Amino acid sequence: MPPSPALGDRALFPDLAPRFYLNHGGISPPSRPVLEAAQAVSDDFARHGAVAFVRCLTQAERVRALAARLLQVPAEHVALAPNTTRSVSDIALCFRWNPGDRVLLFEGEFPSNVLPWLQAARLHRIEPRLLSLAPFHRSHDEGLASLERELKAGARLVAVSAVQFQTGLRMPLQAMAQLCHRHGARLFVDAVQAVGLLPLALASWGVDYLAAGSHKWMMGLPGAGVVYASPEAAADLDPWTAGWLSTSDATRFLFEGEGHLRYDRPIVPGIRFLEGGNWSTSSVAALEVALSLIDALTTDSIFTHVSAYLDLLEGGLGERGFRSERSREEEGRSGILSVRPPGGRAVAEWAAALGERGVACATPDGRLRFTPHWPNALGEVPSVLDAVDEARGLLA
DSSP states (O other): OOOOOOTTOOTTOTTOOSSEEOBTTTOOOOOHHHHHHHHHHHHHHHHHTHHHHHHHHHHHHHHHHHHHHHHTSOGGGEEEESOHHHHHHHHHHHBOOOTTOEEEEETTOOGGGTHHHHHHHHHHTOEEEEEOSHHHHHOHHHHHHHHHHHHHTOOSEEEEESBOTTTOOBOOHHHHHHHHHHTTOEEEEEOTTTTTTSOOOHHHHTOOEEEEESSSTTOOOTTOEEEEEOHHHHTTBOOTTOOGGGBTTTTHHHHSOTTOOOSOOOBOSGGGGGOOSOOOHHHHHHHHHHHHHHHHHOHHHHHHHHHHHHHHHHHHHHHTTOEEOSOSSGGGOOSOEEEEOSSSOOHHHHHHHHHHTTEEOBOGGGOEEEBOOTTSOGGGHHHHHHHHHHHHHHHO
16 A cells, blocks of 8 residues: 555655645656556566566556546446547547537637547538637636527537636536536536546536546656546447457457457447557556545545645735736636736746746746645745745846
């Protein structure tokens, strides 16, 4: 079992160089137990070769179960994936479209949740429509009303991020799912900025599809992720991207003697057909430990901790003239605090000045973005603000 984590304690990250790492929404540094798990799998392959693969099959089942617990869905409805983008592309291309169908997207989304749908539009001759997020920024009620007007005009699917990467706006997924279903549409969610931080309940909310990579809030390594589909939504997919592991009894020909090599085996039901080939075993091993640490802390506790950190940081930055883009409504908040700095200096200059003072942050599309996670202590906020003061003096 990995060491027990504690909120606000970075003891499991002894090699982390920045004094204040506030870019978990970009790439989250893996903990020492996560790195050790990845190395252990590599060592197993180095010692035993193919025998290690059999053990990885069992490990994959454990990872699916941990992810399902985090998403609050049955484990059989979860599959492993290499990253968010691949899962978005798989769903977009495999969805059973009809020519002329509409897919509703949102302006300002990360490209991973727009470009695959545009590619599907060209391939399947469907109509993509980009909607403004401005109504949702004003209020969830206004945003939902604007979405319903579009759904009344006809749509097969709505694709949205659980949390908007630029501003941190958390979307009302349950209400969006209800609207989609009322008007005969499916809801796809890019949750890479949510899974591992926000409490989720996909089954009860009615979300149809979800994808997330492990290198952000799940605190794993690049090269692993999860994808979910409800049974009803999975039935709307055609397995155009199936591979050798997408079929039932896929490995029999390797272990059970002659006569089992066949190409007509049925495709497995549900979302698991997307696991068509071997995965990054080291990344999956890392993900098992990363999810175990999050499971021990619980996302309820993690989100409460991160919210308290951002409350303190947002207040201090506001006193210094920074303009926050964080939602004024509790239900619209996430683990992201994006601000517009005062003065005319570029955010890249601010990020560089803060980086020199031990503060790691990000600069998406003209914002200065801070994303703490469970290892960040509330007591470090005054020192972060001191670094901001020093950077402001340098850039004045």
